[in-house]
Amino acid sequence: MNWYLQNGKDSDVVISSRVRISRNINKYPFTTKCTKEQLREIVDEMKGVTEALGYGLKFVDLREVDYITKISLVEKHIIDPEIAMDKKTNGAILVNDEENICIMVNDKDHIKLQAFSAGQNLESLLDLLTEIDEKLGELVTYSYSKQFGFLTVSPAEVGTAMKASVRIHLPALTLTGNIDRILNIVNNFGMSINGAYEDDTQNQSNIYQISNGQSLGLTEKEIVKNLKSITEKVIDQERLARKFLTKQPIELEDRVYRAYGILRFATRLSYEECKKLLSDVKLGTDLGIIKELDDSKINKLMLYTRPGNLQKHLGKQLDGYERNVKRAEVIKQILND
Amino acid sequence: MNWYLQNGKDSDVVISSRVRISRNINKYPFTTKCTKEQLREIVDEMKGVTEALGYGLKFVDLREVDYITKISLVEKHIIDPEIAMDKKTNGAILVNDEENICIMVNDKDHIKLQAFSAGQNLESLLDLLTEIDEKLGELVTYSYSKQFGFLTVSPAEVGTAMKASVRIHLPALTLTGNIDRILNIVNNFGMSINGAYEDDTQNQSNIYQISNGQSLGLTEKEIVKNLKSITEKVIDQERLARKFLTKQPIELEDRVYRAYGILRFATRLSYEECKKLLSDVKLGTDLGIIKELDDSKINKLMLYTRPGNLQKHLGKQLDGYERNVKRAEVIKQILND
Numbered sequence: 083m084n085w086y087l088q089n090g091k092d093s094d095v096v097i098s099s100r101v102r103i104s105r106n107i108n109k110y111p112f113t114t115k116c117t118k119e120q121l122r123e124i125v126d127e128m129k130g131v132t133e134a135l136g137y138g139l140k141f142v143d144l145r146e147v148d149y150i151t152k153i154s155l156v157e158k159h160i161i162d163p164e165i166a167m168d169k170k171t172n173g174a175i176l177v178n179d180e181e182n183i184c185i186m187v188n189d190k191d192h193i194k195l196q197a198f199s200a201g202q203n204l205e206s207l208l209d210l211l212t213e214i215d216e217k218l219g220e221l222v223t224y225s226y227s228k229q230f231g232f233l234t235v236s237p238a239e240v241g242t243a244m245k246a247s248v249r250i251h252l253p254a255l256t257l258t259g260n261i262d263r264i265l266n267i268v269n270n271f272g273m274s275i276n277g278a279y280e281d282d283t284q285n286q287s288n289i290y291q292i293s294n295g296q297s298l299g300l301t302e303k304e305i306v307k308n309l310k311s312i313t314e315k316v317i318d319q320e321r322l323a324r325k326f327l328t329k330q331p332i333e334l335e336d337r338v339y340r341a342y343g344i345l346r347f348a349t350r351l352s353y354e355e356c357k358k359l360l361s362d363v364k365l366g367t368d369l370g371i372i373k374e375l376d377d378s379k380i381n382k383l384m385l386y387t388r389p390g391n392l393q394k395h396l397g398k399q400l401d402g403y404e405r406n407v408k409r410a411e412v413i414k415q416i417l418n419d
Numbered sequence: 420m421n422w423y424l425q426n427g428k429d430s431d432v433v434i435s436s437r438v439r440i441s442r443n444i445n446k447y448p449f450t451t452k453c454t455k456e457q458l459r460e461i462v463d464e465m466k467g468v469t470e471a472l473g474y475g476l477k478f479v480d481l482r483e484v485d486y487i488t489k490i491s492l493v494e495k496h497i498i499d500p501e502i503a504m505d506k507k508t509n510g511a512i513l514v515n516d517e518e519n520i521c522i523m524v525n526d527k528d529h530i531k532l533q534a535f536s537a538g539q540n541l542e543s544l545l546d547l548l549t550e551i552d553e554k555l556g557e558l559v560t561y562s563y564s565k566q567f568g569f570l571t572v573s574p575a576e577v578g579t580a581m582k583a584s585v586r587i588h589l590p591a592l593t594l595t596g597n598i599d600r601i602l603n604i605v606n607n608f609g610m611s612i613n614g615a616y617e618d619d620t621q622n623q624s625n626i627y628q629i630s631n632g633q634s635l636g637l638t639e640k641e642i643v644k645n646l647k648s649i650t651e652k653v654i655d656q657e658r659l660a661r662k663f664l665t666k667q668p669i670e671l672e673d674r675v676y677r678a679y680g681i682l683r684f685a686t687r688l689s690y691e692e693c694k695k696l697l698s699d700v701k702l703g704t705d706l707g708i709i710k711e712l713d714d715s716k717i718n719k720l721m722l723y724t725r726p727g728n729l730q731k732h733l734g735k736q737l738d739g740y741e742r743n744v745k746r747a748e749v750i751k752q753i754l755n756d
Contacts, residue, residue: 332686332687332744333687335686336685336686336687336747339684339685339686340680340681340684340685342680342684343677343679343680343681343682343683343684343685344677344680344681345680346680346684347676347677347679347680347683348673348676348677348680349669349672349673349676350669350670350673407669410673
């Protein structure tokens with residue numbers, strides 16, 4: 083099963099974990115200075131090592147991928163919007179069937195190794211990526227400086243060139259008005275925390291992404307350990323806030339079950355409204371109030387209701403009105419599954 | 420079964436019909452001029468004729484009826500708020516088990532004969548009441564003037580002293596913005612039309628009462644015929660408006676099914692919100708969109724969610740907060756029946 087439809091550790095709060103490592107190939111300049119021919123050579127070189135690298139990875143030339151599929155990959159957080167929208171399309175990906183490993187080629191750096199997991203799973207992801215990184219390092223020669231470590235386009239990433247992140251659902255901290263306090267604390271620990279979705283400016287989904295702020299001077303293991311530790315603190319705070327909410331059981335039940343009722347019976351739903359309803363429904367499910375659902379079904383709802391994945395799932399392009407109608411239909415199908 | 424839980428003719432639009440005839444007993448002055456002793460004598464006289472009158476009628480002294488039961492009777496429209504709230508409680512009723520016949524004693528006039536039915540059923544009600552009226556006229560001597568007909572407290576009622584009315588659900592005329600035009604037309608035909616519930620100032624329920632404006636100079640049969648005919652015109656207009664709404668099936672389905680979803684899953688519901696939701700749900704049911712319900716179940720929902728009947732049904736007094744919670748529970752019970 084695809085990782086994003088699974089139930090992971092601490093899935094009542096943590097939606098997913100991701101670790102990324104940026105690498106560049108020694109014999110080419112950074113992508114920003116590459117000619118078009120050099121960019122194609124990099125893609126070809128990575129295509130050439132795909133089989134030797136293993137892990138069930140398959141080479142996909144992004145020039146051959148249609149728009150909806152690209153949007154769908156962006157919504158799954160498997161590729162970045164920049165590489166998806168690049169008109170020159172000199173990018174490629176190496177991805178396995180479960181989509182829990184995806185290597186982007188010619189995003190900002192030549193190579194971005196990525197591993198994903200549902201729930202909190204940072205340490206395993208780091209182990210997996212370290213293994214892939216070592217294996218790939220034998221197949222291509224990385225740009226490396228004894229003084230700075232691995233070299234990357236962005237000076238901020240130089241060193242381990244690693245970025246770890248978790249996506250967490252914080253509805254109770256939001257409802258109890260404690261979210262700003264928590265965001266400040268996380269920032270003070272040297273981590274970044276932001277709304278998880280670029281298309282969700284009001285963060286209706288109540289999903290935040292926490293990621294490591296600095297990579298220089300710390301080992302990969304230390305970075306992951308720090309992120310894991312601050313994540314656990316946030317999880318504790320969110321669970322405390324939820325406990326507080328359960329002191330008014332009628333109000334809480336009413337809120338989450340109204341959301342469930344609308345989700346189940348509406349015949350048109352905007353993406354905005356849907357995110358809000360799903361946040362309430364997930365809260366209700368994770369608190370054991372709503373018995374009709376589980377987190378993996380909610381993950382599926384969260385994914386398939388996003389505009390790109392909705393269209394990808396249905397296999398056709400839809401305008402905004404059609405999407406709202408089809409979104410309600412797809413939700414009914416998933417709920418009745 | 421009680422009349423108000425049944426499905427009547429044209430029940431997609433007409434909730435219920437009622438005919439009332441006011442009478443006074445010749446040997447007493449009007450209630451406004453009666454001594455307390457005289458009021459008790461009238462009650463006793465009516466008590467005395469109850470058995471002879473028949474129809475399964477039972478005598479109920481309102482002094483012996485608790486507050487919640489009285490409110491519940493008012494909400495069923497079986498007795499008037501004035502007689503229910505009268506602190507002197509010199510009133511009584513003669514009522515049968517089905518509650519489709521109820522004679523009020525010492526409301527405004529000495530006697531108010533009433534017959535009720537679900538749906539549009541004015542002519543049968545008039546036949547029934549005429550029969551009861553003749554029978555009662557043999558048991559007590561009515562105040563009658565050759566010149567004016569039956570004498571009543573209110574000069575406007577003198578003559579036949581009959582009031583006929585229907586309660587109709589007009590959600591589509593409201594949604595399409597045609598309701599004011601229809602209210603004007605009905606008024607121009609010499610009928611009164613108003614929101615059906617005194618406690619529903621914004622008419623969230625979209626239920627209106629149409630009644631005859633004048634009684635002098637027309638026979639009972641003519642009054643009922645006129646009211647029936649204008650009611651049929653309003654029914655036609657409402658059905659036309661509903662047909663218009665079905666041209667946007669998604670919007671309509673979304674509206675009625677969201678209401679159903681909230682009604683089914685909310686854990687607290689104010690009376691205000693409930694009336695609005697039930698109006699949408701009834702519209703959806705009567706248009707065949709919502710298959711989960713029928714009109715008799717909706718009648719039950721409309722009745723048992725009213726504050727008095729909710730408390731009567733549960734057999735205890737509840738404050739506003741408790742009522743909202745219990746209302747949601749009772750709705751779930753009725754929906755799952």
